Amino acid sequence: MRSWRQAPSGSTLLVPFLAATLGLAVWLGVHAVAAVRSHRDTAEAALRDYARIATWESSRIARDRLDSFLDDLFDEAYPQLRRGRNASLETVQYEIDDALEEQECACPALLSSASVFRMDLRTREFESDRGNVLVAGAQNRLATLLKAIPGHNRRVLDGLLTVPAGTVLEEAATIAFLLGFDSAQRPTSALGMVVPATAYGQLFAHWFATHPLLPPAITGDVPTDSLIRVAVYTGEGAPVLSQNTPFAAALSARDTLEAALGSMIIEAAIRPDAAPHLVIGGLPGSRLPLILVLLVLTMGVGAAALLQIRRERQLAALRDDFISGVSHELRTPLAQIRVFAELEEAGKLRSPEERQRAMSVINREAIRLSHLVENVLRFSRQRDASTPARVREAVDLSAALHEAAEAMQPLANLRNMRIVMEAQEGIRAIAGRDGVRQILVNLLDNAVKYGPPGQVIELRARRDQDQVTIIVDDEGPGVSEGDRRRIFEPYRRLTRDVEARHPGTGIGLAVVADLAALFEGSVRVEGGARGGARFVVVLPADGSAAPAATARAQQEVSA
Numbered sequence: 017m018r019s020w021r022q023a024p025s026g027s028t029l030l031v032p033f034l035a036a037t038l039g040l041a042v043w044l045g046v047h048a049v050a051a052v053r054s055h056r057d058t059a060e061a062a063l064r065d066y067a068r069i070a071t072w073e074s075s076r077i078a079r080d081r082l083d084s085f086l087d088d089l090f091d092e093a094y095p096q097l098r099r100g101r102n103a104s105l106e107t108v109q110y111e112i113d114d115a116l117e118e119q120e121c122a123c124p125a126l127l128s129s130a131s132v133f134r135m136d137l138r139t140r141e142f143e144s145d146r147g148n149v150l151v152a153g154a155q156n157r158l159a160t161l162l163k164a165i166p167g168h169n170r171r172v173l174d175g176l177l178t179v180p181a182g183t184v185l186e187e188a189a190t191i192a193f194l195l196g197f198d199s200a201q202r203p204t205s206a207l208g209m210v211v212p213a214t215a216y217g218q219l220f221a222h223w224f225a226t227h228p229l230l231p232p233a234i235t236g237d238v239p240t241d242s243l244i245r246v247a248v249y250t251g252e253g254a255p256v257l258s259q260n261t262p263f264a265a266a267l268s269a270r271d272t273l274e275a276a277l278g279s280m281i282i283e284a285a286i287r288p289d290a291a292p293h294l295v296i297g298g299l300p301g302s303r304l305p306l307i308l309v310l311l312v313l314t315m316g317v318g319a320a321a322l323l324q325i326r327r328e329r330q331l332a333a334l335r336d337d338f339i340s341g342v343s344h345e346l347r348t349p350l351a352q353i354r355v356f357a358e359l360e361e362a363g364k365l366r367s368p369e370e371r372q373r374a375m376s377v378i379n380r381e382a383i384r385l386s387h388l389v390e391n392v393l394r395f396s397r398q399r400d401a402s403t404p405a406r407v408r409e410a411v412d413l414s415a416a417l418h419e420a421a422e423a424m425q426p427l428a429n430l431r432n433m434r435i436v437m438e439a440q441e442g443i444r445a446i447a448g449r450d451g452v453r454q455i456l457v458n459l460l461d462n463a464v465k466y467g468p469p470g471q472v473i474e475l476r477a478r479r480d481q482d483q484v485t486i487i488v489d490d491e492g493p494g495v496s497e498g499d500r501r502r503i504f505e506p507y508r509r510l511t512r513d514v515e516a517r518h519p520g521t522g523i524g525l526a527v528v529a530d531l532a533a534l535f536e537g538s539v540r541v542e543g544g545a546r547g548g549a550r551f552v553v554v555l556p557a558d559g560s561a562a563p564a565a566t567a568r569a570q571q572e573v574s575a
Contacts, residue, residue: 034318034322037314037318038311038314038315038318041310041311042311045311059291059295060266060267062294062295063267063286063291063294063295064266064269066234066286067244067267067268067269067284067286069229069231070229070244070246070269070284071271071283071284072271073227073228073229073230074229074271074284075271075273075282077229078223078282079274079277081119081219081223082176083277084118084119085118085119085219086176086192088111088114088115088118089108089111089115089192090111090192090194090207091115092110093107093108093111093194093207094194097194097196097205097207103134103194103207105133105134105144108207108208108209109132109145112126112127112132113127119219119223120222120226121218121219121222123218123219123222124218125214125215125217125218126215126216126218126219129211129212129215130209130210130211131144131146131209131211132144132145132208132209133145133158133206133207133208134205134206135158135159135162135205135207136204137159137203137205137206138204140159157183157184158184158206159206161177161179161184161191162177162193162195162203162206163203175192175193175275175276175277175278176190176191176192176193176276176278177191177193177278178190178191178251178252178254178280179191180250180252181254185210185212187212187254188213188250188252188256189211189212190210190211190212190213190215190216190278191210191211192208192211193206193209194207213250213254213255213256214256216248216257217248217256217258220248220256220257221257224240224241224246225240228240229244229246230244234294235294236293238290238293242287243290243294244284244287244290245284245285245286246282246283246284246285247282247284247285248281248282249280249281249283250279250280251272251278251279251280251281256280267285267286267288268283268284268285268286269283269284270282270283335507346388349382349384350381350385352377352378353378353382356377356378359374376426380426380427383423383426383427384427387457387461390457391454391524392523408447409448410445410446411445411447411448411449411452412442412444413439413443413444413445413452413484413486414439414441414443414477417437417439417475417486418437420453420456420457420475421435421437421456421460423457424457424460424461427464428464431464431467431469433467433470433471434471434473435460435473435475436474436475437475437476438474438475438476438477439476439478440477440478443477443478443484443557444557445535445557446555446556446557447537447555448531451531451534452531452535452555454527454528454531455486455527455528455531455539455553456475456486456488458524458525458527459488459551459553460475461524462524462525463490463492463549466493467490467491467492471490472491473488473489473490473491474487474488474489475487476489479557481557482556482557482559483554483555483556484554484555484556484557485552485553486552486553486555487553488550488551489544489546489549489550489551490544490546490548491544491547492549493548494547494549495510495541500541503541504525504526504528504529507523507526509522528551532554535555535556536555536556537553537554537555537556538553538554539551539553540552
């Protein structure tokens, strides 16, 4: 009794403990997310620095190698223009092979698409080794572009010009050229090479692949192209060298070359999968999904614990009610037995009628006590998993119904109730004799306890093929549909019965359900034809014997 009442107070301490645990989990989760974010920010800052270093190194390589390539490309033509002579197209054509050889790049795309031209910027006379390379009317546009280049303190200016698609070629083009000037520093002639912008990509790819873009102390033995993505674009954004490898924009940097080198844009980016090679631990992934899952699990465990606490409190309350009910059930018959026993002992029961009445009360209350004790013992044994199930046997239900009705008739007489029994002769069930008696007594006691005075309780049994059905039908208040399952739970009593102070322990129907299940049967409650409750117990029938094919015998159990 004491331990049951202390359980809720002990479990109450678990509620703030669970709340504190959940709060701690949230606090740790927030700090874990902040730590991961700080780690990631630091790693991204380091990778951005590496991207800037790679961009700066790529731009330096591009400047040096483009200058070297242009010098090699116009190595022979430059002195001729400086002396006022016209260099031939063949001179530049031969120099293309030499310049590429100096760069140690075969570059077949550049060789196959390059077109050498010569133009008089005053007369617009144009000569090219491939007349179809330039679109119609592009000569005039090319002359305008070349004349727009500002003067220089040298007699001859060399450079690389990139123009948008459709200006000179159908795609973005690069123009490597030399300009000749008159005495007034006005451009008079141009000698050069027109190449699609993408053809220069082979040169850039070769240069970046053969030169480290990050210090070896950072990259170690890992190839640069496995760590860094380098792209080159024209000033208008047309791709010159591009890679399909995805990259994070936050881990990239850009630099723009001089106008004399075509204003090309160099972009270097760190590959996302290369972060572990450049930063210890790499880029940490977000831990937020995992933390959210852990928080949900923590909340689930806490909710389950709270539900268990609630269930524990409900069970504790039910057990308290049970103990209170059992105490009351024991106290009332014991008090009456003691009173009449003391009266008899004191010799105050003088007439035979008084003694007969006292013996009747003592007998009746002893039956009630015996019934209560049997219920408690049966319930305890059914809940004990170590108690073996009893051997089942063929039980004569007609005799069992008559025996149970006779046992309960004294209690029914107190309220002027009648028990009417109806059963086929020879009907048998596979069950236990004591268990069937307990089922019948509990159902009859339930009908007597909650039914109105003067009611008729019907007790019937019949066979339906391979099963037998026992029915107890009363004229009481019945059981609502919402309570028809709950009443078979241990310690469960209807609210109306508790409020009406009807005596009871809440285990009688639980014993009935347990015994029916033990015998591989079932029990249910329905609405009775006379407005009360109809309890139906179904048990397996004995196949070795069949009921007699006679009319059903009906009898009323006498007092």
